Amino acid sequence: MTKQKATNVTWHDGEVSRQDRFAILKQRGATIWFTGLSGSGKSTIAVELERALYKIGKLSYRLDGDNVRLGINKNLGFSEEDRKENIRRIGEVAKLFGDAGVISLSSFISPYMADRNEVRQLHEQAGLEFIEVHVDCSLAVAEKRDPKGLYKKARAGEIKNFTGIDDPYEAPANPEIHLHTDKMTIDEEVQIILDHLTENGFIIKQEYLSADDTQLAP
């Protein structure tokens, strides 16, 4: 008898649906949208969350400056219009990933509330989840870290319209997740997001509770 390999697949007529893709992946697609000052730790948390999800066999994908600004948005500059379009396109890409079943992790300062809310609306209209994560870090701490030396340049006037210096950061009024990074370790931050994903049915709790670094080490 022919062996059925894909045990999580139920055949039906018609086109493959979003739910079918979620079934293949054993997860629900979603957009996790990190927002916060430069140097607040958005990318660091995204990398650690990606590792944590990978350890339990969940597919996530990071959208960040490296693969977006140099790719789909390479024809955009830093004018107000272009910054708005930058966030819009990232939101549309995230929406496609969510529809495909992937948990995308977007790490962009995305300082303007209106732009983020537009991305939220795009998701809601498509019946997809937008999980806004405020990576809340004081300007003093972010500026002290200054991992790319950008605050120094902004203070020296070499960079204009730098968020937190001469351009505003509009904090989310009601984010799904608010990380007070001055009071939390990165492990705690990742756990909060994992708990949110579990409580909202994107991943299954048992899976990450059973994951264990030692066990998974080669």
Place this chain on the structure above:
Amino acid sequence: MTKQKATNVTWHDGEVSRQDRFAILKQRGATIWFTGLSGSGKSTIAVELERALYKIGKLSYRLDGDNVRLGINKNLGFSEEDRKENIRRIGEVAKLFGDAGVISLSSFISPYMADRNEVRQLHEQAGLEFIEVHVDCSLAVAEKRDPKGLYKKARAGEIKNFTGIDDPYEAPANPEIHLHTDKMTIDEEVQIILDHLTENGFIIKQEYLSADDTQLAP
């Protein structure tokens, strides 16, 4: 003892890589790029291929006018510049999907060789596979089908710059797959693509050979 759920995952230090994502999905990401006249059957084949891949538990995602023209490319019109930018953005999105591990299926006329080759280059530079599929259908047959009534409008002069009528279709010189749709059934066409994916290691042969409609029916 803690049970390891994700048996295909091998833990290591560092960031999650493309190969790690491919391991989670048990497939390699790739871009299948259908090109051909309006009415040639690109979308129909993409839908059937998506069904065939789903039946063996493989994750694919279709990029087409419905989710692209109304989304990330909604601010583009039909000028030469915008049509070029339309294809470029789709190519960049497909590249991200391939990097994530997804097999994306793009169905756009994409009539210009230079635009398609630019997308191919984007993929090659990123170490990703671009599988160009020429959905080869004579203009006479495509025009006779005219599923959206577009040829009729183009002949009447109501649509300008319509591919095949008053705008050229530049056929691929050396596509990975050339489907002579006048001599093939859709099942044969899908099988040719599945064989290509198998022979090039994107999916594993045994899995689709063991898939069986009857068996998978609920």
